[in-house]
Amino acid sequence: MAKGISEYQMSYDLGHSRGYINNISSGKSLPSLTELFAICDYFQITPAEFFDPSMGNPTLKKHVVSGLDLLSERDLQLIQSIIAHLIQRG
Numbered sequence: 001m002a003k004g005i006s007e008y009q010m011s012y013d014l015g016h017s018r019g020y021i022n023n024i025s026s027g028k029s030l031p032s033l034t035e036l037f038a039i040c041d042y043f044q045i046t047p048a049e050f051f052d053p054s055m056g057n058p059t060l061k062k063h064v065v066s067g068l069d070l071l072s073e074r075d076l077q078l079i080q081s082i083i084a085h086l087i088q089r090g
Contacts, residue, residue, distance in 0.1 A: 003043070007021040007025060008021075013042065014035070014038055045058045
């Protein structure tokens with residue numbers, strides 16, 4: 001849902017029938033291990049991230065972290081200050 005992709009579209013993108021993902025999300029069926037890996041690849045996450053409810057939005061976190069690699073030390077210090085401020089507001 002966070003990616004704005006319908007179950008139908010995801011089923012189609014993974015090469016399955018229209019109701020494939022709906023059957024999984026409704027609990028009617030379970031994906032094979034191979035299909036679980038395909039679903040994780042589809043969302044660009046690891047299986048560990050898939051099953052970790054505390055991860056929130058792992059794709060967003062990966063993009064943020066990869067963007068940090070492009071910043072200067074001063075910029076990183078500013079980001080760290082912002083994070084500390086947001087946590088305190090929390």
